[in-house]
Structure formats: C-alpha cells, structure tokens
Amino acid sequence: MIIYDTKQRKKVSFTPEKDNTVRMYTCGPTIYNFAHIGNLRTFVFEDLLRRTIKFLGMKVHHVMNLTDIDDKTIKGATQKGISLDEFTKVFEKAFFDDLDTLKCEKAEEYPKATEFIKEMIAMIEKLIEKDVAYLTESKDVFFRIKSFKRYGELSHLKLDELEDGKSARVDSDEYDKESACDFVLWKAYDPKRDGEIYWDSPFGKGRPGWHIECSCMSMHFLGDTFDLHTGGVDNIFPHHENERAQSESCSGKPFTRHWMHAEHLLVEGKKMSKSLNNFYTLRDLLDKGYSGREVRALFLSSQYRVQLNFTLDGLLAIRKMLQRLDSFVDRLNESKGSKVLDLLAFEEEFTKALEDDLNTPKSFAALFDMVRFVNAQMDEDEIDASGVIELLKKFDKVFGFIFEREKQEIAEEILKAAKARFMARQEKDYTKADAMRELIERAGYIVEDTKEKCVVRRKESYAND
Numbered sequence: 001m002i003i004y005d006t007k008q009r010k011k012v013s014f015t016p017e018k019d020n021t022v023r024m025y026t027c028g029p030t031i032y033n034f035a036h037i038g039n040l041r042t043f044v045f046e047d048l049l050r051r052t053i054k055f056l057g058m059k060v061h062h063v064m065n066l067t068d069i070d071d072k073t074i075k076g077a078t079q080k081g082i083s084l085d086e087f088t089k090v091f092e093k094a095f096f097d098d099l100d101t102l103k104c105e106k107a108e109e110y111p112k113a114t115e116f117i118k119e120m121i122a123m124i125e126k127l128i129e130k131d132v133a134y135l136t137e138s139k140d141v142f143f144r145i146k147s148f149k150r151y152g153e154l155s156h157l158k159l160d161e162l163e164d165g166k167s168a169r170v171d172s173d174e175y176d177k178e179s180a181c182d183f184v185l186w187k188a189y190d191p192k193r194d195g196e197i198y199w200d201s202p203f204g205k206g207r208p209g210w211h212i213e214c215s216c217m218s219m220h221f222l223g224d225t226f227d228l229h230t231g232g233v234d235n236i237f238p239h240h241e242n243e244r245a246q247s248e249s250c251s252g253k254p255f256t257r258h259w260m261h262a263e264h265l266l267v268e269g270k271k272m273s274k275s276l277n278n279f280y281t282l283r284d285l286l287d288k289g290y291s292g293r294e295v296r297a298l299f300l301s302s303q304y305r306v307q308l309n310f311t312l313d314g315l316l317a318i319r320k321m322l323q324r325l326d327s328f329v330d331r332l333n334e335s336k337g338s339k340v341l342d343l344l345a346f347e348e349e350f351t352k353a354l355e356d357d358l359n360t361p362k363s364f365a366a367l368f369d370m371v372r373f374v375n376a377q378m379d380e381d382e383i384d385a386s387g388v389i390e391l392l393k394k395f396d397k398v399f400g401f402i403f404e405r406e407k408q409e410i411a412e413e414i415l416k417a418a419k420a421r422f423m424a425r426q427e428k429d430y431t432k433a434d435a436m437r438e439l440i441e442r443a444g445y446i447v448e449d450t451k452e453k454c455v456v457r458r459k460e461s462y463a464n465d
C-alpha cells in the first residue's frame with residue numbers, strides 16, 4: 001500500500017511494523033457540539049482507511065479518542081451549570097449515531113480524556129523530570145519547545161525562524177503557526193473560568209491541555225511507537241506537532257511511523273460557517289431528506305487529500321448514481337442465466353486504486369466500468385450473476401454504500417396497485433394498467449415495469465431528476 005506521509009511530504013510504501021496489524025490512532029471529535037459535515041468527512045476518511053487496510057489483507061487496531069476535556073467542553077458545561085459528563089454525553093451519543101448513519105465501522109477503542117487523568121499527570125511529571133517541561137508561578141505546566149530539536153519537522157516550520165520564543169507561552173488549546181511557542185501541559189484551575197471542573201495533581205488543581213491527552217492515550221493503547229496517526233489538516237499544527245514533541249521527549253523513541261491528514265470540506269466553495277448560513281450537521285441533511293448512505297458515497301467520491309466542495313447538487317448527483325447501482329443490483333437479482341463473466345480486471349483496477357493512497361475516484365471508476373460491462377453482457381444474454389454479486393460484496397467491504405439501500409416503507413395499497421398493474425399488463429388491459437399507474441404516481445411513487453413485476457419507488461428519492 002502506498003500512502004502520502006505528511007511529515008515526509010511524499011508518497012511512501014506502507015506496511016505495519018509487526019504482526020501484520022496496523023496500529024493506528026485518530027484524533028476523535030471534541031464532544032462540545034454536534035459534529036459538522038467537515039468533521040464527518042475526516043471520520044469517513046479514517047473509516048475508509050481502516051476498511052482498506054483490512055481489504056488488503058492486514059489487520060487493524062484503531063484507537064479514536066473522544067476529547068471531553070478542552071477549552072470548549074469546559075466552557076459549555078460551566079455556562080450551563082452542569083457537570084462535564086452531563087454536558088458531553090449528549091454529543092458523544094450524537095457522534096456515535098452519526099457514525100452509524102454514515103455506516104462507519106467501530107474503532108477498537110474509544111478512550112476519553114477524563115478516564116486518563118492519572119496517566120497524563122504521570123507523563124507530565126516525567127517531562128518535568130527530564131527538564132523539557134516547567135511549572136510556572138501561576139501553577140501551569142508548559143512544554144519548552146526549544147528543548148525538542150525536531151520541533152517543526154511535521155508541519156515544516158523552522159524553529160530558528162521564529163521570534164525569540166523563550167519566554168512566550170500559549171495556554172489555549174488551539175492557535176496558529178505565528179504563535180508557535182511553549183504550550184500548556186497542565187492548566188491551573190481558575191474558578192471563574194472553570195466553575196467546578198478541576199482535578200487534583202502534584203502541580204495543583206487544574207486540568208490537562210488538549211495535546212497531552214492524545215499523546216497519553218495513543219501510547220497507552222498502541223505503545224511508544226505505532227504505525228499511523230491520522231486527523232484533519234488543521235490538526236497538523238499545533239496539535240500533532242505538540243503531540244510528537246511531548247511523546248518523543250518522554251519515551252526517547254519515535255512516536256508514530258507515519259502521519260496521514262485529510263483535507264477540508266468546503267461548502268459551495270466557502271469555509272463552512274454559521275454566519276454564511278452554509279453550516280451543516282448530518283441531522284440538517286437528514287432533515288432535508290438526504291440519507292447517510294448518500295452523504296457517505298459523496299465523501300468517498302473525491303480523494304481524501306483534495307478539498308471537497310460540498311454542494312446539494314453534488315449530493316443529488318450521488319443520489320442518481322446510487323439509483324443506477326440499485327437498478328443494476330435488481331437486474332442482477334433477476335438474471336437467471338448460466339453465462340459466467342470474467343471480472344478479474346475490474347477487481348484489479350479497484351484494488352490498485354485503493355493501494356495508491358486511497359484513490360477513491362479511481363475505485364468508483366472501476367465499479368462503474370464493471371457495471372457498464374455487465375449491463376452490456378446482460379443486454380445480449382442471460383448471465384450467471386452470482387460472481388458479479390460476490391465482487392460487489394467485496395467492493396462494498398470498503399465502500400459500505402452498495403448494499404445499503406434505504407428500506408422504503410411502501411403503503412399496502414400501493415403494493416396492491418402495483419400487482420394489479422402487472423396483472424393488467426399481462427392481460428393486455430392497458431386502460432386498467434394506466435389507471436393503476438396514475439393511482440400510484442398520484443400517491444408520490446414512480447413505476448418501473450420489468451418482465452417479472454412492477455416495481456414502485458418513492459418519488460422524493462428522484463428529487464430534481
């Protein structure tokens with residue numbers, strides 16, 4: 001498998017270090033709000049990655065944290081006057097619901113920062129012992145970035161080009177490259193800011209910084225050095241740069257062997273923001289009548305390393321694509337012939353595309369090349385469709401949208417009318433057949449006649465056709 005490694009800034013050959021098992025860590029959601037579709041694009045990329053790893057014959061141990069302690073969760077909970085757990089659990093549940101809707105597989109572990117305070121304190125103590133971290137008068141602990149010679153290697157930031165940062169410090173969880181300076185490992189308790197939320201530690205009451213959380217949880221589950229660390233491009237700096245500095249300073253070993261980052265999602269060509277009224281959660285799209293299956297297929301239709309310009313028109317185009325696929329599957333299910341087709345070339349095309357840094361547009365092309373080929377064969381002959389269905393199932397181990405047709409509740413009377421239409425057509429009673437069609441269409445369904453039956457589908461799934 002070839003992947004693009006962010007630190008090396010090039011495509012490299014990738015294999016796990018041991019046991020044919022990829023040990024992979026993903027920065028999960030900050031559970032202070034509902035995830036937006038940009039966040040979800042990144043999580044679908046990580047799902048694609050784990051499914052591809054398995055498709056290519058490797059195993060995976062995937063850890064995704066849930067950030068339940070950071071500036072935003074604490075602010076949310078104190079503003080509402082409720083405990084951190086009460087505040088975050090709503091968004092944690094919503095996050096898992098979103099993953100289900102998007103047909104994402106479960107990671108092997110979902111640790112939360114609140115469950116690892118003891119381990120984080122131990123790690124901070126070790127960093128102080130090694131003199132790469134220091135306690136300030138205000139009882140905060142900071143990491144001294146000048147102590148880590150390789151600081152900046154991941155984000156390609158030259159430390160000697162920075163302003164003299166010796167005394168400059170930053171205690172917020174997120175900041176930009178211009179403010180690269182010593183960053184916070186332990187944040188002293190401030191009753192005005194933190195309400196009742198704090199933990200006791202040898203440095204005083206307070207709470208861990210965001211970066212140490214991921215260093216601690218990734219190394220806890222995957223060891224000092226693991227195979228792959230992923231996130232969105234906005235994680236590269238400062239979060240991942242800081243994770244690397246702390247972890248390598250603590251263990252004296254390389255942290256992750258490779259880094260992969262997904263590009264951002266834009267909406268109608270612009271950054272998603274509430275003020276531009278282009279901010280979508282998955283719920284917003286479901287309310288508009290789109291499905292998780294459609295959103296997933298849209299995300300996968302572009303390669304993870306290019307920005308994805310999300311538009312509702314794009315989603316409608318995906319809807320049509322999935323309808324073509326559904327009709328194809330229906331046709332296969334009706335095909336009762338014995339002609340066996342050679343599909344090896346399509347499987348190879350599909351596998352090669354994924355092996356090449358998850359080139360999903362090319363893997364879509366492999367799927368639709370196959371659909372075109374098989375349709376052309378079926379136009380000529382009845383075929384034995386079992387091999388085609390097997391191959392679709394293989395593709396779907398990665399795609400996760402082929403056989404996920406939404407169950408459409410169709411009213412009993414419509415099913416009856418469809419049967420009546422089919423019978424009427426058999427009997428060449430076209431007046432009755434037309435009347436049944438009208439009845440079905442007036443109720444919001446569309447009609448498709450095949451040799452064996454009359455198929456009805458709900459009309460809204462053909463919106464804007």
Ligand code: AMP
Pocket residue numbers: 027028029030031037038039040041042067231232233234235262263264265266272
């Ligand atoms: P957060 O909950 O803010 O920690 O973000 C969760 C994940 O979403 C991280 O991997 C971010 O890098 C990623 N992310 C944030 N904004 C976007 C966006 N507009 N497009 C794609 N991924 C994003």
Ligand code: ZN
Pocket residue numbers: 026027028214239
């Ligand atoms: Zn992280």
